[in-house]
Amino acid sequence: MESSQTLTSSIANKDKRILVLFAHPVPQQSEVNIFLFNDAKNVSNVTAIDLYAHYPDFNIDVIREQQRLVSHDVIIFQFPLYWYSTPSILKEYQDLVLEYGFAYGKGGSALKGKQFFCAISAGGKEEAYQSDGFNHFTIRQLLQPLEQMASITTMTYLAPFALFGSRSASREQRIEKHRSKWRSLLNALATGQFDIERARSIENLADLDILEEPAENQSK
Ligand SMILES: Cc1cc2nc3c(=O)[nH]c(=O)nc-3n(C[C@H](O)[C@H](O)[C@H](O)COP(=O)(O)O)c2cc1C
Numbered sequence: 566m567e568s569s570q571t572l573t574s575s576i577a578n579k580d581k582r583i584l585v586l587f588a589h590p591v592p593q594q595s596e597v598n599i600f601l602f603n604d605a606k607n608v609s610n611v612t613a614i615d616l617y618a619h620y621p622d623f624n625i626d627v628i629r630e631q632q633r634l635v636s637h638d639v640i641i642f643q644f645p646l647y648w649y650s651t652p653s654i655l656k657e658y659q660d661l662v663l664e665y666g667f668a669y670g671k672g673g674s675a676l677k678g679k680q681f682f683c684a685i686s687a688g689g690k691e692e693a694y695q696s697d698g699f700n701h702f703t704i705r706q707l708l709q710p711l712e713q714m715a716s717i718t719t720m721t722y723l724a725p726f727a728l729f730g731s732r733s734a735s736r737e738q739r740i741e742k743h744r745s746k747w748r749s750l751l752n753a754l755a756t757g758q759f760d761i762e763r764a765r766s767i768e769n770l771a772d773l774d775i776l777e778e779p780a781e782n783q784s785k
Pocket of ligand 1: 594595596597598599645646647648649650686687688689690731732
């Protein structure tokens with residue numbers, strides 16, 4: 566018979582392993598992302614990597630990063646939206662790490678079936694990210710190169726987890742709720758306790774109702 570310790574670890578082993586790849590060139594000035602990154606470090610089953618801290622000269626260790634990808638089930642790019650895209654190290658990361666024969670092409674199936682999404686903050690307001698709004702495109706439309714990267718590498722692409730109006734979020738006391746949703750999301754991903762089809766089809770993972778705290782826990 567299995568000991569309770571073995572049983573606990575075998576249950577825990579079934580949980581998905583999550584890799585958060587954090588990209589912020591000036592984290593000491595961050596009002597949003599640094600807190601989410603630090604929260605992620607404290608969630609079990611999460612490996613949280615600060616790419617700019619690891620690779621200040623962009624000298625990315627390709628083999629090491631490929632091994633890291635292989636050993637996780639959920640891959641998250643976490644970043645502040647810069648020029649409607651990722652900070653540059655995440656482009657370098659894709660260019661170097663997602664090699665032919667590893668991530669795509671002949672024999673390139675290392676990422677097959679993994680879940681992928683972006684956790685982003687955007688300075689612009691949500692209403693600006695509409696076809697008739699200031700930025701002309703929705704956030705999902707703007708992130709389509711990443712969605713297609715996930716497609717060609719046969720990962721399952723989920724909606725972004727996005728905070729809009731990030732520059733005023735602290736003043737407007739919106740960060741704590743977003744952080745709480747982020748922690749809930751990471752836990753739900755680890756245990757697989759959410760509707761993956763809904764997570765694929767909505768605009769923003771932050772709108773998933775399962776991330777809402779029960780009313781009795783919300784501060785009055
Ligand atoms: C170089 C640069 C480019 C930016 N580009 C955009 C952008 O394209 N769209 C947008 O909504 N916000 C943009 N912003 C605002 C950032 O998204 C915002 O500062 C960030 O989400 C705040 O997160 P943080 O407090 O963690 O740094 C940009 C900021 C910088 C510094």
